[in-house]
Amino acid sequence: MVSVLTRPAEVRAASGGQRRRRRRRGQASGYLFLSPWIIGAALLTIGPMAFSLYLSFTDYDLFTSPKWVGTQNYVRMFTQDDHYWDAVQVTVKYVVISVPLQLGLALAVALLLNQPRRARGFYRSAFYAPSLLGASVSVALVWRAMFGSGGTVARGLRGLGIHTGSWIDQPKYALLSLVALSIWQFGAPMVIFLAGLKQIPRDLYEAAAIDGAGPVRRFVSVTLPMLSPVLLFNLVLAIIHSFQAFTSAYVISNGRGGPSDSTLFYTLYLYQRGFTDFRMGYAAAMAWVLLVVIAVITAGVFRSARRWAFYAGEDQR
């Protein structure tokens, strides 16, 4: 403690050379502590990114050296490959349907759990648990059985007079079973919403109530604007996450993306091209398109957020 108090005098007394030496020692130890990260960034991120960009302009099968083909991979992807467009459609459909439903449910349940009730902690944990389990092969297998022929879902619906048959064997329903799995994992964004709701100052609600605002009005005029930064965060995360979904589709369709490409997620098709057909140049090109699309969409969401996301303490233009 005494040493803390004497610090400024001592530093002032230190000669310029000593100070410089200390700073240089700081520099060196900075690089020392960061060395694992620096090696990883260079060898496993930057290098590979550059190499995969190069590969995307080549024909490469892992065993013979890459052959430069110019933009051929990209041209084929966009103009001649029907499966590619199937994969794009399936993925976009999945993102557009599952993200709003998952986040909507997460927000609804968060509002429910934000009320002062007994055993809230228990419910919060129970709803969160599927988020930990949902990515596993085990749960995907359960989904396969429950949405398959003779599974719980088809039988339950038949009991209600709705005849769907097996969901996973029909192109029009297969993707919906994957959407259901994604919705089932609403717990993680729900917990984040809940944390956001706790941050909203109570006096805002009291002021709104005094001004005569009902529950709906309070939600629209207080809760939503105050929660918008959290919503933005959840939205960006959910979009990035959904674009890269893989395991559920792989398990439900035996790695094929069927029936008739209806569960052919982008990443699943990328895997097939790269690691079953060994067309790694093509897969690299697909990866780069994915990166650009995700970057553009994320940037677009952030841009639009300037209009709808509200940060307290900032001037509204």
Place this chain on the structure above:
Amino acid sequence: MTASTLTLRRRSGTRSGRSVLWHVVAVVAVLVMIYPIVWLIFTSFKPANEVLSSLALLPKHATGDNYSQVFHGIAGYSVWQYFANSLIVSVGAVAGNVISCSLAGYAFGRLRFRGRGPMFAFMLATIMLPQHVVLIPQYVIFHKMGLVNTFWPLILPKFLATDAFFVFLMVQFVRTIPRELDEAATIDGCGPIRTFRYVILPLLRPAMITTAIFTFIWTWNDFFTQLIYLNSPSKYTLPLALQLFVDQTSQSAFGPMFAMSVLALIPIGLFFAAFQRFLVDGVATSGLKG
């Protein structure tokens, strides 16, 4: 006086009515949510002829056959082999992430050196980077090194702090540690290494636990990377071994498949039971996705 007690009582009456409704809704929702897991557990105890034919949730003749079959061997290996493989990969990944991310977190969060700003910005950007962009070159590298079908490609990158999310988590945490503490250590003659060892590291414990728990669960569940790098059954992890069932079409395999699914989920269930609060609070404060 009587009027006000009356309104009070009425209000509390509707409030408890609402509270009951709230709990009914919440309990029904929980039941729907856990139904798939309950279904899985009960089905794993059903004999082969009941697995797909019976609609009942509870098995008519509960049996442990599915489990004994799984312990006896799938694709020539007992489930213990797959369990051990999953454990090696997960524990290796945990060790890698906890060590490398806390080192990087200290460097980014505390030390001053040239290029820190740009490197930090780059690190943040890689949080959003889809792994597919680096996947193929990484595979080529490990292939050339002869490390495909070993556990190295799944563990080594973790020791090089490639999980940027956890680096960020550590940086955020290091920043909350009062600077006076390391300044005191400096005055007492500690260099950055000893400051890290004796001041930062002990205080970094909560962030390290969060990192460890999530790394374990994510690696345990991971399918994509393991599918790419491991290709002989002796090296298979639990998710890959489960995948073996998917390729088999015979219905008699369903029972053991569900038994093994249950076994694969048990460690996650235990982690959840033990660290519930930690997990949920970790998500709430840092925005970790489950």
